[in-house]
Amino acid sequence: MALITFLTDYGLADSYVAEVKGTLLTRVPSAAIVDITHEIPPGDIRSGAYVLGRAWKTFPEGTVHLAVVDPGVGTARAALAIRSHGHFFVGPDNGLFSYLLTAGPFEAVQLHGVDEAAPTFHGRDLFAPAAARLAMGYPLHMMGEALAGSPVLLGTASPRYEGKTVVGAVVYVDRFGTLVTNLTPEEVPPYAVLVSDDIEIGKLQRTFGDVSSGGLVAYVGSGGLVEIAVRDGSAARRLGIGVGHEVRASLG
Amino acid sequence: MALITFLTDYGLADSYVAEVKGTLLTRVPSAAIVDITHEIPPGDIRSGAYVLGRAWKTFPEGTVHLAVVDPGVGTARAALAIRSHGHFFVGPDNGLFSYLLTAGPFEAVQLHGVDEAAPTFHGRDLFAPAAARLAMGYPLHMMGEALAGSPVLLGTASPRYEGKTVVGAVVYVDRFGTLVTNLTPEEVPPYAVLVSDDIEIGKLQRTFGDVSSGGLVAYVGSGGLVEIAVRDGSAARRLGIGVGHEVRASLG
């Protein structure tokens, strides 16, 4: 059975998500379509890349991931189909696939048919038909030209060292106000003390259950990165910080 | 495989959407149910009609579309099952099906069973069982009486001419703040200049990619109507207008 996931910034109020699904199901009636999210803030490629970068890994090999956060629709940006880790990905060449492209080898083609698609709705008219074709087993290399050069990657700054301090940054804030950083457990050993501006968060704990209600806590989150949370509350509100803000780990 | 789409103003926080889906799946276990949206503003039949009027066309023939925006539930309004363009539609007779009913021939019946349904939840108790029956191939004419008279249609004003100006109106505002008008490309030739109040939007472009970021632009949208957008922004906010507001195209 064909499995297609679907991520966009279309929101859930308009007809757009359904128009894409109708297009997919007209071509692959047996497809199971699973929404990743459609609540990426309009045009926020960086959030889309993070959410996609976590979600795709939980699906079985052969899944087709259709991802459209595409403020440049109708402009000269390329349209991609990608195979990586045994999964397929379809969407615009604007950095949306950064997390997976930097995580392993891939093949990418630039899709045919861009000129025939409605210039404001490539999700429905270009990407959905391409995803449907991949879901039916159509070979990747027949869907477009080999991509000249490499796909666009987001400039995701890695943590840097300042003396005995590792300086990372918040890369995502979730619904619970939890701050996901780009710090890995390798960079934050058990004796390191996390700090945001002048507020000391402390050493890594196992989970937010290790502090009492209202307590501020850092731990290695379910996506493998260091997160900062407030138990039964919002760390984003407590610390007043968001995506891009520095988080430091003092190593001694 | 039975395909059922589902549109309501129930929102996504309560149990109502799931209660309807459980009712459908109890009757048609193999049905694939696709949400169109459940975020129609409460009781906003006009928005529901627009969204349904776009979305259904992308689905294959034989699809059953269950649509419930029904501020008059429990009152004397009729309950409908409709066949049109090879698709089926189930929902209240209040204008929700206006776009498709004016787009081609149809058959409509007034559903049996209204009196036995819980008077506040026809979606679950009346419309879902009817949609399930249609999805299983039950004949339309056996589901109710032929409708006496025609279904309710929304008064959708067509554009009118004032000398050398075509006067249309905004019919929908989407998540991106794009203003969808009731003007068709036939009514707005390439030399026509679009105006909202005193603000000149200019001639039709191909897409919002044709202006720079922050620019105001009109083009023929993916639904076939003239739309007004701000690239990387919101035309609704920029122009301060919404549904029902006039938009003019000056022809010379």
Add this chain to the structure above:
Amino acid sequence: MALITFLTDYGLADSYVAEVKGTLLTRVPSAAIVDITHEIPPGDIRSGAYVLGRAWKTFPEGTVHLAVVDPGVGTARAALAIRSHGHFFVGPDNGLFSYLLTAGPFEAVQLHGVDEAAPTFHGRDLFAPAAARLAMGYPLHMMGEALAGSPVLLGTASPRYEGKTVVGAVVYVDRFGTLVTNLTPEEVPPYAVLVSDDIEIGKLQRTFGDVSSGGLVAYVGSGGLVEIAVRDGSAARRLGIGVGHEVRASLG
């Protein structure tokens, strides 16, 4: 075909819902997954219990209901799998299953594998694999130890009598601002007059269609409990009350 419903407080913007679905579909590729809701306010076990308590009943026997509103994830609270009314339920032991556990007999086990799961994402790492196993027919009693003692139940105060008055309370407020009470039709006979603070709502009507637009009305809702609504408006806003607020029925 395996049917799994899914209720959480994860929201729809992050990757969490999709990570759970990917985990389920990797294990049970043919599963149909139906969202109940993911918009339970963060940590609001009481709302989750109410919504789940309504929705599960509409699904066919054998359905597996995965429900995760789990502010205590990673703490000592037990993880449950339950069979009741021919349905299966998986989630934390914190009161989320109160409505169904008080509605009939059940078997419950405390899940194995808690220690191996990521301590912040039991939905993906503990509950989803358990739900997948149940969906594949794995026997309940092999999934964990018989629960010592009874599951946690929410203290849901039943209506009480004060002389000739029944005193109930609001248990849920839906999207339309309708106030759902814990009063049953048995407790509110046709001659009883409903009152909120000093505002008289009147006797039970059949539906909100029985009053004119803007009118305040009480009736037996589609979930079997007395509800208070404003036709084409919000009773929660009109009366300025919410969950926990008293509602009285005067019997003479």
